[in-house]
Structure formats: C-alpha cells, structure tokens
Amino acid sequence: MTRVHDMGGRFGDGPINPGAPDDPVFEQDWHARALAVTLAAGALGQWNLDMSRHARERLAPKDYAGFSYFEKWTAALANLLVETGVLSADDLRGQGDESRPALADRALKAENVAAAFATGGPTDRPFDGVPAFAPGQRVRTLRPAANRLVDGGHTRLPAYAAGAVGAVLRCHGAHVLPDAHAHGLGEAPEPLYTVVFPAGELWAAPENPRDEVTLDLWQSYLEPA
Structure with a gap:
C-alpha cells in the first residue's frame, strides 16, 4: 500500500499553484x-x-x-x-x-x-557491472510500486507509474539506491535511467495525448517490456 505522500496523478487535491516569479522564497x-x-x-x-x-x-x-x-x-x-x-x-x-x-x-x-x-552530496558511485538496459529499449516498471527490501519502506518509484511501459532515454551510471540507503542497508549502487512514458500510458484521459513524462528510475524498478 502507498503512503499518503505519494500523491502524483491523484484526483481531488486541486490545481497546483506555482506562484509568481517575484514571490518571496519563504512565505514566513x-x-x-x-x-x-x-x-x-x-x-x-x-x-x-x-x-x-x-x-x-x-x-x-x-x-x-x-x-x-x-x-x-x-x-x-x-x-x-x-x-x-x-x-x-x-x-x-x-x-x-x-x-x-x-x-x-x-x-x-x-x-x-x-x-x-x-x-553537496553526490550519489554517483563506481559500478563494475554492465547496465541491463540501453537507450531506446522499452521497459516496464514493476507493479506494485514498493520497496522490495523493506516492507512499507522508502522507494522513488511513484505509484502512478507502476506497471507502465516506457523507453530508456539515458543511463546516468550507477547511483546510491534509496530503497536500501533509507534503511541502513548500505548504498547498494545500481544503474539509474531516465525513462520516457507517453502520457496515455500513465493516465486514462491525458489533457494532451502527445505529452510525455520522464522519470529517473533505478534498475531494480524495471524489467524488459
């Protein structure tokens, strides 16, 4: 089950107000x-x-x-x-x-x-293996979106993208895996990819069917489509 913070694509929360460019950085x-x-x-x-x-x-x-x-x-x-x-x-x-x-x-x-x-706090790390996916390759995100190491744990795979099919745009090398790092299980670095999803793959009635959504996703979140 998802936590209350995983709000992406959810109905009923109203429009997002980004504010004006000259708004103060901090309201109070x-x-x-x-x-x-x-x-x-x-x-x-x-x-x-x-x-x-x-x-x-x-x-x-x-x-x-x-x-x-x-x-x-x-x-x-x-x-x-x-x-x-x-x-x-x-x-x-x-x-x-x-x-x-x-x-x-x-x-x-x-x-x-x-x-x-x-x-800062760079998260890129050395990686001895070969990335499992290449740019242009079609991949599917795991379903459900969940931490596979800790029940109910932290993950960067949003629920609205679970089970969706997209294409790898780029591999960013290996980065610390949040699913492990958030729970004291070490850095467990693995390849990180930018994956492009058609809007229609994520939502039943996208406002513009030609829109795309890009997500940065770790290798363990993906499988071949």
Missing part, C-alpha cells in the same frame, strides 16, 4: 529557520538524505495531510533527532539537562555553510 520567517535547522542537523552525520525523506513520508497520515510543507520538515526532523539519539523527547520539550551535546563539535558553522552547499 520561520520557514527559513525550519530549512536552516534541518540542513544544520543533517550536517551532524547521523542520517542521510534518503532517511530524511522517509522520515517525512512516514508521518501519521492525519499529520501529513494537516501540516504545511515546513511543518512536515520540522516534525520529521524532531522524529529523526530522537530516533538517532541526538536529542531526547525531554530535550525537545525544553526539559532535558543542559550538558554539552556529544555532537557539538560537528555543528555546522555559519562560515562553512557556503562550502558545504557547494560540495
């Missing part, structure tokens, strides 16, 4: 702080990007549906801090002891932020 001051705290906490090295995505995905459905975007970020961060032992629930309530945190020396300093952003 605390939004910027929520982003900053999340990135700074990630620099402590206690979890990876895929773990943080999964933390947001596994918020309680009532919370996920009711929270704003940055409320989701903040709630997921609070869960990660407690689950990894960085803070306790009492610390988050302001009731913990005031001793110096064990990870204080890893704190991201303001003068190091630009360099940390410039470095």
Whole structure:
C-alpha cells in the first residue's frame, strides 16, 4: 500500500499553484529557520538524505495531510533527532539537562555553510557491472510500486507509474539506491535511467495525448517490456 505522500496523478487535491516569479522564497520567517535547522542537523552525520525523506513520508497520515510543507520538515526532523539519539523527547520539550551535546563539535558553522552547499552530496558511485538496459529499449516498471527490501519502506518509484511501459532515454551510471540507503542497508549502487512514458500510458484521459513524462528510475524498478 502507498503512503499518503505519494500523491502524483491523484484526483481531488486541486490545481497546483506555482506562484509568481517575484514571490518571496519563504512565505514566513520561520520557514527559513525550519530549512536552516534541518540542513544544520543533517550536517551532524547521523542520517542521510534518503532517511530524511522517509522520515517525512512516514508521518501519521492525519499529520501529513494537516501540516504545511515546513511543518512536515520540522516534525520529521524532531522524529529523526530522537530516533538517532541526538536529542531526547525531554530535550525537545525544553526539559532535558543542559550538558554539552556529544555532537557539538560537528555543528555546522555559519562560515562553512557556503562550502558545504557547494560540495553537496553526490550519489554517483563506481559500478563494475554492465547496465541491463540501453537507450531506446522499452521497459516496464514493476507493479506494485514498493520497496522490495523493506516492507512499507522508502522507494522513488511513484505509484502512478507502476506497471507502465516506457523507453530508456539515458543511463546516468550507477547511483546510491534509496530503497536500501533509507534503511541502513548500505548504498547498494545500481544503474539509474531516465525513462520516457507517453502520457496515455500513465493516465486514462491525458489533457494532451502527445505529452510525455520522464522519470529517473533505478534498475531494480524495471524489467524488459
């Protein structure tokens, strides 16, 4: 079964409002702080990007549906801090002891932020094997869209694309597999492909039948069509 976050192609959620080019980046001051705290906490090295995505995905459905975007970020961060032992629930309530945190020396300093952003977190990795698929080859995504390593776990295959047939546009080399990385199962790198799907393959009545959708999908999500 899919989680509440997997909303792509779902009816009833209304139109997407992308906003105007001159709209502020953050609607409220605390939004910027929520982003900053999340990135700074990630620099402590206690979890990876895929773990943080999964933390947001596994918020309680009532919370996920009711929270704003940055409320989701903040709630997921609070869960990660407690689950990894960085803070306790009492610390988050302001009731913990005031001793110096064990990870204080890893704190991201303001003068190091630009360099940390410039470095980023590349996910490409060496790969000894040969990619199973080549550009132009027709492939089908697995059905259902699910993590095959952890029941109910994180995956980057959206539910709306499960069982769809498309064509490989490009192979990007090998990249860290989120399905493993989000659950402490190692990086498990495998080939990553851009796959092109006709809109009619994904939706029964596409607004423009000539539209196409491109998805970046890992090799274990695909099979020959």
